[in-house]
Amino acid sequence: MSFGKTTPILRIFDEAKAKEFYIEFLGFTVDWEHRFAEGMPLYMQISKDGCVLHLSEHHGDCSPGAALRIETDELEAFHQQLNAAGYGFAKPNIEAMPWGSQDMTLADPFGNRLIFTNAIST
Template identity: 80%
Template sequence: MNFGKTTPILRIFDETKAKEFYVGFLGFKVDWEHRFAEGMPLYMQISKDGCILHLSEHHGDSCPGAALRIETGEVERFHQQLVAAGYAYAKPVLKEMPWGSKDMSVTDPFGNKLTFTNSIGT
């Protein structure tokens, strides 16, 4: 049996705020966007290196308040970039965890929590 990568779907409510946070602040890029028709909710894919996320304005695709752990070997450098960005709505803190990893959590404008870590599953 073989399983592939997981692509989380995060609920968003405002395209402008989502792009400001994910693209402007975190440095993801928009891979594609889809709407069934003009004025309909947005569904889009964003990515940063090997991390792919789907963001959806569609009711029922997911619930706000999700929590993700995203592995990166450069959590300290990413933390420095985010602090230097001066985003008014998030001041990320790098934490040394009791199990030996370093974690940095940020919450998007819709209540979804993304924890960037240098260790997964330890």
């Protein structure tokens, strides 16, 4: 038995705020966008290197308040990049965790938490 890659779906409520946070601030790229018709909720895929996320305005897809752990081998550099960006709604810090890793937690505008960690799984 084999399982494939996991792609989390995060609930969003405002396309402009989502793009400001995920694209402009965090540096993700929009891979594709989908709407069933004009004026309908947005569903889109974004990515940054090997991290792929789906963002959805559809109320039935998921609930706000999710937490994700995203592994990175360049946590310090990413931390510096984010703080230099001048985003007015977040000033992330790196925390030393009791289990030996370092984590940087950011909340998106919709209550989802992204925990960037240097704890790399093998």
